[in-house]
Amino acid sequence: MIYDVNIDGTDYRLELAREGSGWKCRLNGREVALDAVLTRANVLSVVIEGTAYEVKRELTPVDLHFWVGSARYAAEVRDPRSLRSRRQASGAAHGVAKLVAPMPGKVVRLLVAEKAEVQAGQGVLVVEAMKMQNELKSPKKGVVQRIVAAPGAAVNAGDVLAIVE
Amino acid sequence: MFKKILIANRGEIAVRVMRACRELGIPAVAVYSEVDRASLHVRHADEAYFIGPAAATESYLNIETILDVARRSGADAIHPGYGFLSENPRFARACREAGVKFIGPTAEAMELLGSKTRARQAMERAGVPLVPGSSRGLEFDEAARVAAQVGYPIMLKAAAGGGGKGMRAVRSADELRSAFDSARSEAERAFGDGEIYIEKLIENPRHIEMQVLADEHGHTVWLGERECSVQRRHQKVLEESPSPIVDADMRRRMGEAAVKVAQTGGYTNAGTVEFLVDAGRKFYFLEVNTRLQVEHPVTEMVTGLDLVHLQIQIAAGESLPFRQEDVQLRGHAMECRIYAEDPDNNFFPSPGKITLLLVPAGPGIRRDSGMYEGWSVPLDYDPLLAKLIGYGSDRQQTIMRLRRALHEYFVGGIKTNISLFRRILKNPEFMAGKLDTGFLDRVLANPETDPVKKEHPEIAAIAAGVFAVLEQAPATRNGASGGSAPASSKAGSSGWKLAGRVESLQ
Numbered sequence: 274m275i276y277d278v279n280i281d282g283t284d285y286r287l288e289l290a291r292e293g294s295g296w297k298c299r300l301n302g303r304e305v306a307l308d309a310v311l312t313r314a315n316v317l318s319v320v321i322e323g324t325a326y327e328v329k330r331e332l333t334p335v336d337l338h339f340w341v342g343s344a345r346y347a348a349e350v351r352d353p354r355s356l357r358s359r360r361q362a363s364g365a366a367h368g369v370a371k372l373v374a375p376m377p378g379k380v381v382r383l384l385v386a387e388k389a390e391v392q393a394g395q396g397v398l399v400v401e402a403m404k405m406q407n408e409l410k411s412p413k414k415g416v417v418q419r420i421v422a423a424p425g426a427a428v429n430a431g432d433v434l435a436i437v438e
Numbered sequence: 439m440f441k442k443i444l445i446a447n448r449g450e451i452a453v454r455v456m457r458a459c460r461e462l463g464i465p466a467v468a469v470y471s472e473v474d475r476a477s478l479h480v481r482h483a484d485e486a487y488f489i490g491p492a493a494a495t496e497s498y499l500n501i502e503t504i505l506d507v508a509r510r511s512g513a514d515a516i517h518p519g520y521g522f523l524s525e526n527p528r529f530a531r532a533c534r535e536a537g538v539k540f541i542g543p544t545a546e547a548m549e550l551l552g553s554k555t556r557a558r559q560a561m562e563r564a565g566v567p568l569v570p571g572s573s574r575g576l577e578f579d580e581a582a583r584v585a586a587q588v589g590y591p592i593m594l595k596a597a598a599g600g601g602g603k604g605m606r607a608v609r610s611a612d613e614l615r616s617a618f619d620s621a622r623s624e625a626e627r628a629f630g631d632g633e634i635y636i637e638k639l640i641e642n643p644r645h646i647e648m649q650v651l652a653d654e655h656g657h658t659v660w661l662g663e664r665e666c667s668v669q670r671r672h673q674k675v676l677e678e679s680p681s682p683i684v685d686a687d688m689r690r691r692m693g694e695a696a697v698k699v700a701q702t703g704g705y706t707n708a709g710t711v712e713f714l715v716d717a718g719r720k721f722y723f724l725e726v727n728t729r730l731q732v733e734h735p736v737t738e739m740v741t742g743l744d745l746v747h748l749q750i751q752i753a754a755g756e757s758l759p760f761r762q763e764d765v766q767l768r769g770h771a772m773e774c775r776i777y778a779e780d781p782d783n784n785f786f787p788s789p790g791k792i793t794l795l796l797v798p799a800g801p802g803i804r805r806d807s808g809m810y811e812g813w814s815v816p817l818d819y820d821p822l823l824a825k826l827i828g829y830g831s832d833r834q835q836t837i838m839r840l841r842r843a844l845h846e847y848f849v850g851g852i853k854t855n856i857s858l859f860r861r862i863l864k865n866p867e868f869m870a871g872k873l874d875t876g877f878l879d880r881v882l883a884n885p886e887t888d889p890v891k892k893e894h895p896e897i898a899a900i901a902a903g904v905f906a907v908l909e910q911a912p913a914t915r916n917g918a919s920g921g922s923a924p925a926s927s928k929a930g931s932s933g934w935k936l937a938g939r940v941e942s943l944q
Contacts, residue, residue, distance in 0.1 A: 274907055278899040281892065285899040289907050296904070300896055309904045315794045315850065317901050326894065328901040331850040332793055339898040343845060343860070344890045346898040350906055376790050376852075378817055402817040403778070403787030430790050 279349040280339075334431025335373050370412045372435040374428045378402035382424050389417050397435050400428065411437050439754050440464055440515040440539065444508050445479070447519030448498060450808035450824055451732070452479035455517045458746035467511045469504060471497035473816040478808050485511055492818040498522045501529050505536045515539040515753060517746075521820065524729040525552065541753040542707050543728050551703045551726040555597040555635050561723050564702040566695050569640060569714060569722040575633035578618055585614060588638045594618060596625035597633035602672045604628060607639055640722070642874040644715040645669065646681050647727075648696035649737045651748060652706045653758045660693030661741050662767045664710075664733055667873040668862065670785065675855075675878060676862060677733035678772040679740050682833065682871025683719060692721055699723060708734070708749050732775065732822070735806060739771035739829040770836045771829045774844070776807075778821040780853035789817040793851030798843035802829040802836070815852060823854065833871070837863050861886060 276287045288299040298307040308320040317328040329340040339346050378400040385397055396408040397417065411417075415437040422434040443459050444467040445452045452468065456479065459466035468483030473492040480486045487507040490497035497503070499522055508516060516538055518524035527545035534540065542548075551557050558573035570588045572580075575597055585592045585608065594617055596604025604625030606617040618634065626632040644667045652658040665681035666674050684692070696711035703726060710731050712724040734745050752758070779785045795811040807824035809815065815823065826843060830836035841863050847856055862868055865881060 274903070274910070276903045276906060278902045280895040280899045280902070283895060285896065287899060287903040289900075289903040291907065298900060298903075300900060305900065307900060307904075309901070311904075311908055316796070317904060319897060319901060319904075321897075326897050328897060329794060329796070329848055329850060330901070330905055333790070333851055337902075339901050340848065340850075341894045341897045341901075342890075343857075344892045344894065346892065346895055348898060348902050350902045352906070376788055376817070377814075378789070402789050403819070403821050405787050407786055 275353060277351040277353055279351075280346050282347075334429070335375060369418075370415070370437045371433045372397055372409050372411065372437065374400060374409070374422075374430055374432045374434055375407075376400075376402050377427075377429050378407070380422045380424050380426045380428060380434070381406055383420060384408070385417055387417055387420050391415060391417055391437060397437075398422065400434075409434065413437060440513075440750065442467060442485075442511060442513040442515075443541070443750070444469065444504070444511065444513035444516045444538075445483075445519065446498065446504050446516050446523055447521070448474055448477060448479055448808070448819065449822065450478075450806050451519040451521075451730075453482050453808055454806050455519060455746055456482045458744065458750065461744075462747060462750060464750070467507065467513050469498070469507055471818075473818055476813060477816075478810055478813070487511065492816065494522065494819065501526075501532050505532060505538065508533075508536065508538045513538065515541055515750070517541045517749070518729065520729050520732055525727075527552065539753050541749050542730075543705050543709060547704045547706065548728045551705070551728055553597055554595060554599060554725060555633065557703070557725065558635070560702050561699060564698050566699055566702070566723045567721060569637040569724070571637035572635045575635055578615070581618055581634070581636055582611065582614060584636045586611065588636065591639040591641070593637045593639045594621040594634055595637060596621065596629060596631070597635055598625065598629035598631040604634070640714050640716050642717065642876050644681070644683070644873060645674075645712065645724075645875050646684065646692070646715050646721065647710045647712045647731075648692050649731075649734070649745075650696050650700045650705070650709050650711060651745070651752070651758065652700050652709070653752045654706050654755060655757050657758045657761075658697045658700050658705070659758060659760075659762045659765060660696050661737050661743065661765060663689060663692060664731075664736050665873065666733065667875050668868075668878050669875050670878050670882070674733065674775065676772065676774055676859065677736050678770065678833070678836075679736045680767065680770065682873070683715070688719065688721075695721070695723065699726060707752050708745050732825070733773050735804060735825060735827045736771045736773050739804070739827060740767050740769055741765060742768070769829055769831050770833045771827060772833075772836050772840060774826045774828075774840060774859045775822055775855075776824040776826060776847075776849070777855045778815050778823050778852050779855055781855050781858045783853070785855070787817070787821045788853035789815040789821075790852045791815075792849060794848065795850070796846065796848040798826065798846035800843070800846075802839045803827070803843045804829065809849075823849070826859075837869065857890070860890070861888075864888065 278285045290297045296307040298305040310318045312318050315330040319326040331338040337348050339348050381399040381401045383398045391411040393414045394410050397411050399406050418438045419436045442465045445455045456466040465484040468480050468486040469489045470480050471492050489503045523529040527548040530540045530545040555574050572584045591609045594606040604621050606621045608617045622632045646663050648663050649661040663681050664677050664679045666677045668676040699711045710727040713721040714724050715721045778788045780788050791814045804827040809823045828836045828840035830839050
């Protein structure tokens with residue numbers, strides 16, 4: 274398998290295949306003597322030439338991170354053959370942007386109306402969780418095409434609340 | 439001894455009290471709101487009763503409902519934990535009237551100590567050192583006179599106060615009028631009582647408290663201090679015992695003052711007397727917390743006592759099983775409060791599902807927790823998830839053990855303040871024991887000087903690929919990975935699947 278992996282903004286080309294009980298691994302064209310064992314769900318024990326790493330995978334509805342020891346890395350994994358992932362990768366830069374609830378909570382109020390123009394960083398709506406209010410901001414300059422959430426509505430992490438175009 | 443104990447609380451403290459019940463052979467009754475059915479305290483209980491909607495006012499704060507559960511379950515005592523109804527004299531009185539023992543002080547002691555001005559008057563008469571100021575509510579003209587007498591800066595405080603409400607620091611006479619008016623109206627709104635009094639403002643104090651224990655036969659003992667100066671916005675974050683600045687003589691004087699406070703207030707059961715300590719190590723009585731404190735494990739570690747066992751025994755009418763001279767303090771203990779909040783985003787609360795939980799263990803580590811992997815942290819309550827307590831033969835060893843344990847601790851899926859403790863525990867001022875209540879705000883005002891180094895992005899990249907391969911070809915997985923299949927396929931497996939899933943939520 275070939276994967277394009279982005280870690281904290283840096284791209285890596287990873288060639289990876291099972292070989293018996295072990296692995297064949299090339300990272301950016303360089304061979305790596307990889308020994309990796311899944312010890313429990315989301316926890317990988319990696320040994321490379323005698324150095325041991327514990328890698329934790331953290332998956333939420335909105336993002337993917339890997340922790341190596343106490344360091345946290347934002348990750349994106351793309352299978353270059355997948356059309357959908359290519360579209361997803363280019364979609365964020367221009368066109369439609371979604372405002373996604375980062376945590377479960379309740380929509381307290383809307384700060385702008387549909388069809389309003391917003392600047393990047395401008396508040397669109399307010400979500401309350403654990404007795405604190407959090408303003409969700411537009412990721413880009415544009416027009417609020419749709420506000421999906423109504424005041425008073427309960428939302429889950431990952432729910433799309435508004436769409437800015 | 440009691441036949442059955444109802445725990446009128448949730449989260450880690452409910453679990454902690456249930457553990458004591460089990461150790462004493464007493465069945466424990468849990469209560470839970472709509473969003474707490476799957477919470478850990480229900481799993482630990484012998485009996486569990488639904489008490490209403492998520493809103494605490496309709497469940498954990500509902501006196502009638504809780505007493506009704508006590509009646510139905512046949513519980514003859516109620517442990518209130520901390521927060522919720524624990525310091526509510528109406529609840530203590532209602533328990534008494536219902537013939538159920540409230541495990542804590544009497545309603546009368548709570549009322550006396552709950553009013554800051556009444557408590558100050560009583561302590562003044564008993565000769566307990568107080569912050570200079572007034573011991574009764576003041577009108578503006580009197581306030582101006584008292585302020586000039588004790589000298590600026592001063593604090594305006596609400597007699598009924600708590601949680602920083604109705605509190606104002608005033609640095610000069612010309613600020614007094616507007617501060618007085620706003621403190622009064624805030625106190626009226628918050629407590630329905632606009633009584634305001636004055637205390638001299640002690641700059642950069644330490645916050646040190648003394649644990650006391652009183653039985654119902656007139657015996658009161660002190661169990662050593664806890665240093666609680668590491669706070670963020672009046673919220674304690676880390677506590678330790680002993681305090682780096684308290685020596686044996688100061689400890690005895692503070693302990694004796696605390697015992698005098700408890701006796702003056704007619705106090706019974708476990709309680710905490712809070713003191714402010716100035717730069718010259720002079721201490722002043724601040725207030726009494728009439729409950730078991732969040733940070734009680736720190737005292738348990740250095741005394742070897744179980745405070746919840748003792749609370750239950752005292753409430754059952756037993757005498758204290760030891761005298762003051764039997765209390766021995768040994769070693770050093772420190773507690774980190776693990777909150778569901780994001781230190782990189784202004785400590786915003788972070789409820790949600792815990793997708794992965796790896797817990798520390800080993801020498802000198804205790805963990806009092808209300809969470810488990812797969813549990814969704816509800817958004818309706820206090821964000822305290824767990825307490826990590828370290829114990830060692832001295833302060834240095836305790837700090838190193840906690841640093842090691844924090845390295846083992848992993849909570850995935852939600853944000854926690856675990857990284858904040860790594861920062862505190864390697865701070866040079868903290869290491870030197872130089873603390874005051876402004877310490878943490880000063881640390882947080884500066885950018886982190888020694889962040890976790892990101893040395894292995896390539897390992898993260900390789901791991902990302904390994905997960906993708908393992909989840910794509912389940913047939914070729916080795917035995918060790920077999921257990922992950924159901925959980926991971928349910929949670930969405932790799933990055934590109936995840937992206938598709940988020941997209942489909944539109």
